[in-house]
Amino acid sequence: MTDWTITAGRVLRDGALHHADLHLSGGVVATQATPAARRLAAEGLLVLPGIVDIHGDAHERQFQPRPGIGMPVAMALRDSEAQMLAAGITTAFLGVTLSWEPGLRSVQAWRTLLAALDAARPHLATDLRIHLRFEADNLAALEEAVADIAAGRVHLVAFNDHTPGILRKLGSDSAATKYAERAGMSAAEFRELAERIAAGRDAVPAGRERLAAAARAAGLPMASHDEGSLAERASFRALGAAICEFPMAEEVALAAREAGEAVVMGAPNVVRGGSHLGWASAAPLAERGIVTVLAxxxxxxxxxxxxxxxxxxxxxxxxxAWALVSANPARAAGLADRGRLQPGLRGDVVVVDPVRRAPVASFCAGRLAWVSSEGAARLAA
Known part of the structure; x- marks a missing residue:
């Protein structure tokens, strides 16, 4: 493995930016350069911990760029990783929804993705992990999910419950068509399927208990998704879900923080200045210490x-602010070996042009995994 010294940049360490060199050796942050280390000149650049993405489903656009139009999964994974590296993401939890819906979020798509990820791992630079977003009503796939958790193929478990919202929207022909196209069926067939699935909701609580028990046995972090009430947060906390992601009410987020839990909201919300769904604005909540992780x-x-x-x-x-995308998500996910640039931790680094707010180079476990044209010009033997 090549060792590196990133010279003369402003390095984020111990909560502050310092003019310093950063050394990478043997895949981790080192205290000093090795004689054979290659150099990247970082004058005028920021040297920051690699981004840890705890919740992202943008990969679905690579798998199905148009409704019902699938792409080869191996190609979609390669494209997804390339885009992540070019965005400074060095650890990514792929948010994979395992739903009762056919098509993109089906159990067959789940199996195909896991197999493709197993095959791709020797060639990946990014640490790609699986964030299982289990739909509450998908009881037919529960035992398969439990088996995959036990086999170590899942790294974070989230409790999803989109069925009630889907049922409310199916009165609209346009919404029904959207869901049906993603599933590869007619709107009438999708409506019938959704109603049939919802008829078995009495078994959902027991299914959640089963899933949570499997996650606890495997030592996995758990997240609850789109909680709208304090009662919901309390029920998921009782299952062991210490991550509150995308809370729909501020009081839910406050309760989670008071309990010492991580609260996740979307980085697009911050960039756009508000939620695309009309929910709370993440920026002021982050400034108040209520939102602790951006995804x-x-x-x-x-x-x-x-x-x-x-x-x-x-x-x-x-x-x-950078802790919201590095140290905090790493902590929430139980990854104590990354998210900070400290000796002995993983050499996950993104070098950034602060004027353009653009990545120049990304290092994963000490390996130069992506470099821009500007970064290439800064490399020295």
């Missing part, structure tokens, strides 16, 4: 942009 949600580059947006607002400085 890509559906746009990978938003994760790098969001800390600069927050710093420009003037409440958080860049080091504090």
């Amino acid at each position: 890509s949600d559906y746009v990978w580059p938003a994760l790098l942009e969001a800390p600069f947006v927050l710093a420009r607002r003037g409440v958080l400085d860049l080091p504090a």
